[in-house]
Amino acid sequence: MTGEQEHVGGSTGRALVLHPAIVSGVRARDPELRLEEAVGLAEAIELDVVHAETVRTKKVRPSTFLGKGAVDQFTDLIEAQEIGVVIVDTALAPIQQRNLERAWNTKVIDRTGLILEIFGARARTHEGRLQVELAALNYQRSRLVRSWTHLERQRGGAGFLGGPGESQLEIDRRLIGDRITRLRRELDEVKRTRTLHRAARKRVPYPVVALVGYTNAGKSTLFNRLTNSAVMAQDMLFATLDPTMRSLELPSGRNIVLSDTVGFISELPTQLVAAFQATLEEVLEADLIVHVRDIASPDSEAQKSDVEDVLAELGLEAARPIEALNKLDVLDAEERSVVENRTTRDPDSIALSALAGAGCGDLLEAIDRRLSENRHVVNLDIDLSDGAALAWLYSHGEVLERQDEGMETHLVVALDAVDEARFRNQFQNSRA
Numbered sequence: 001m002t003g004e005q006e007h008v009g010g011s012t013g014r015a016l017v018l019h020p021a022i023v024s025g026v027r028a029r030d031p032e033l034r035l036e037e038a039v040g041l042a043e044a045i046e047l048d049v050v051h052a053e054t055v056r057t058k059k060v061r062p063s064t065f066l067g068k069g070a071v072d073q074f075t076d077l078i079e080a081q082e083i084g085v086v087i088v089d090t091a092l093a094p095i096q097q098r099n100l101e102r103a104w105n106t107k108v109i110d111r112t113g114l115i116l117e118i119f120g121a122r123a124r125t126h127e128g129r130l131q132v133e134l135a136a137l138n139y140q141r142s143r144l145v146r147s148w149t150h151l152e153r154q155r156g157g158a159g160f161l162g163g164p165g166e167s168q169l170e171i172d173r174r175l176i177g178d179r180i181t182r183l184r185r186e187l188d189e190v191k192r193t194r195t196l197h198r199a200a201r202k203r204v205p206y207p208v209v210a211l212v213g214y215t216n217a218g219k220s221t222l223f224n225r226l227t228n229s230a231v232m233a234q235d236m237l238f239a240t241l242d243p244t245m246r247s248l249e250l251p252s253g254r255n256i257v258l259s260d261t262v263g264f265i266s267e268l269p270t271q272l273v274a275a276f277q278a279t280l281e282e283v284l285e286a287d288l289i290v291h292v293r294d295i296a297s298p299d300s301e302a303q304k305s306d307v308e309d310v311l312a313e314l315g316l317e318a319a320r321p322i323e324a325l326n327k328l329d330v331l332d333a334e335e336r337s338v339v340e341n342r343t344t345r346d347p348d349s350i351a352l353s354a355l356a357g358a359g360c361g362d363l364l365e366a367i368d369r370r371l372s373e374n375r376h377v378v379n380l381d382i383d384l385s386d387g388a389a390l391a392w393l394y395s396h397g398e399v400l401e402r403q404d405e406g407m408e409t410h411l412v413v414a415l416d417a418v419d420e421a422r423f424r425n426q427f428q429n430s431r432a
Contacts, residue, residue, distance in 0.1 A: 295339055
């Protein structure tokens with residue numbers, strides 16, 4: 001094992017966070033807000049951030065990304081502060097990462113590695129761990145100069161920051177490839193299981209409403225508020241990774257399934273979008289999406305754009321979500337008035353505070369209204385022996401009432417107009 005790797009394996013928890021800001025005429029996100037977010041990501045895995053700085057540069061240096069002056073500038077700081085890991089808040093090429101480690105004689109990870117580390121530490125379910133490991137192995141395959149901890153069990157996490165046992169295993173591309181193949185097979189099995197679960201839910205046809213949003217927008221807090229649950233909800237980036245689902249009754253009496261999903265983030269690594277496809281299928285299969293936004297964040301509009309980009313990547317660019325403008329309680333009176341005035345003009349935007357509960361009733365009514373837009377209630381009498389017709393109605397509609405009398409059953413069903421026409425064409429024994 002090299003001396004460099006020995007140093008890396010023994011890295012301290014003291015961290016330097018750098019956000020490279022490319023100076024150009026193109027309007028970009030506020031570099032200081034991006035730096036703040038990167039610090040939050042580092043602190044999410046309990047790193048001690050001793051210094052954070054935005055590094056402005058006119059162009060990317062192929063060998064180290066940062067200019068030589070910037071690289072030299074931080075060498076003394078890293079040594080003096082005994083910094084064990086430097087986080088560079090961008091996607092580094094393997095050669096850039098390696099050269100920075102040599103120049104600074106310390107561990108360097110980029111934005112992708114940091115997010116993978118967080119996901120590795122937070123994934124709780126078997127599926128979540130499989131997804132993180134798949135993403136991490138795909139990432140690690142191009143960085144085989146490093147040893148690999150195989151999602152080192154003692155500390156959790158994806159293993160990029162070192163830990164017990166790191167020196168025990170040197171793996172090559174073939175071994176990674178074999179493991180990736182096995183992981184994909186396991187995740188395919190998870191996908192099949194999810195499909196069966198969704199089919200079971202459709203037999204009790206509750207619409208699925210998925211909460212999506214930028215990480216730390218307050219999705220889990222809102223989920224807990226609406227469902228009286230106790231899902232982990234902290235003021236922390238990526239507090240929730242594994243999807244959680246709960247049933248919920250709307251004001252009309254209709255039942256829905258509410259799904260809390262992983263938070264999105266700007267420049268979400270493509271490895272994670274691909275790896276978490278099974279989880280994100282809950283969003284793809286949802287009857288309605290609620291986009292939870294941190295309206296108090298100065299970066300709220302940019303975060304909205306990032307979420308929309310991920311939805312587009314999932315093929316949901318045509319989705320028409322309800323916007324839940326969260327954290328109303330953080331705003332001052334004037335800001336709050338602006339947000340509330342905005343929602344009066346847009347029925348698909350609801351101002352609320354998940355923490356305080358204000359506006360949550362309005363959100364439930366908006367969900368109820370949207371789910372009812374394309375449905376109307378029909379009364380149907382079905383022969384009890386016509387199991388196919390009954391199964392079809394339970395699968396495609398929402399059975400609001402059922403009363404069996406003799407050999408017939410009377411159903412009150414909410415159906416889309418198209419589905420009602422299909423039903424009447426397919427099952428001639430029914431009568432309105």
